[in-house]
Amino acid sequence: MNKTFHSQIMKMYETVRKNEELKLKNRKMEIKKALPQVIDIENEIKKLSVKLSLIAIKPMDNKDAAINSIKNKMIDLKMKKSELLVSNGYPMDYLSIIYKCDKCKDTGYIYTKKCDCYKRYLVRVGYENSDLKHLLDKHSFKNFDINYFSKDFYQGSLSPRANMERIYKSSIIYVEDFKNHDENLLFYGNPGTGKTFLSHCIAKDLIDAGHFVIYRTSDDLISNLKDAKFNNNTGLYESLVDCDLLIIDDLGTEQLSDFSKKELFNLLNTKLLKDKKMIISTNYALDELSSIYSERFTSRLFGNFTLKKFFGDDLRLKVARLKRR
C-alpha cells in the first residue's frame, strides 16, 4: 500500500469517526433537554460498569453472584432507557454511535487485518490522486462522438468509423462484464485515433462502479517503478500490481533503458500471473514494438492481450480545426 495513500485513508476514517462522535454529542444534548431521565439512566449504567470492572479485579467472596447482580441491573437499566427513547418517538439506538462500517467500527482494521471498506476508500483515494480526475468529466462514453471518425475507407475494407464502432461496443462489454473476465487490451495505432480517450472512458465507468483503477503514462509508470525499487516503496509497487486495472498510456514514450525494459517486463509478467488486468495503449505499430522491446516482453504482450488496432486521421487536428471554425 502506498504510504501517502494509507495516511490519507486513515485521515478519512478519523474524519468519519469525529463526525459521528459530534453527531452523537448533539443527540445527547437534545435528549438531555427532552428526556433528562434517560441521561440519568446512562450515568447510572456508567457507574455500574466502573463498579463491575473494580469487582472483577478485587479478591472477594461470592464474586460471581456480585458480578451477576450488577450485570442484571445494567440490563434492566438499558431496557428502561430503550423503552423511554422508543415510547417518546426516538430510535432505540439514538444514543449510540453509528458506524459507517459495523465490521471495523470505522477504523479500517479488524484486529490486524484490513477491512473490506478499506478497499473502497483506496479506490477513492487512488482516484483523487490520479491524473484522470480532471479528464474524466469530459472523457466518458457519454461524450464519445463517433461522428469524428471518418466513414471513408482507409487501409483496406474497413472505415475508421466502422472500426471504432466495433472497438467502442467491445469496450462497453469489457466494462459491463469486468468482474467476469481477465482480458487485457492493447490499443495500438497512429496518434490521435482515440486510444487514450477510450481508455479514459473505460477507466471512468470502472471507477464509478467502485473498481481500483490506476492510470499512468508509461513515463510516469517508470518513475513509479524507480521509486518502488530505489526508495523501497513497496506499497506503491503493490498497488500497481494489485489494482483491478492498470492503464498504461503511450507505451514507448518512456525513457528506454535496461532498467525500464526489465522492470516493465517484470510488472507485466507479475500482473499476468496474478490475473490482474491491464490496458496498454501505444502509437507504435506491432513490428515497431518488436524492434524496441525484448522478444519475451512482446510475446507476453501479443500473446496475452487482445489487440485493438486504431486507425484514421489524427482526430486532435480535426477537432482543433472544427473548433476554429
Ligand SMILES: [Zn+2]
Ligand atoms: Zn470496515
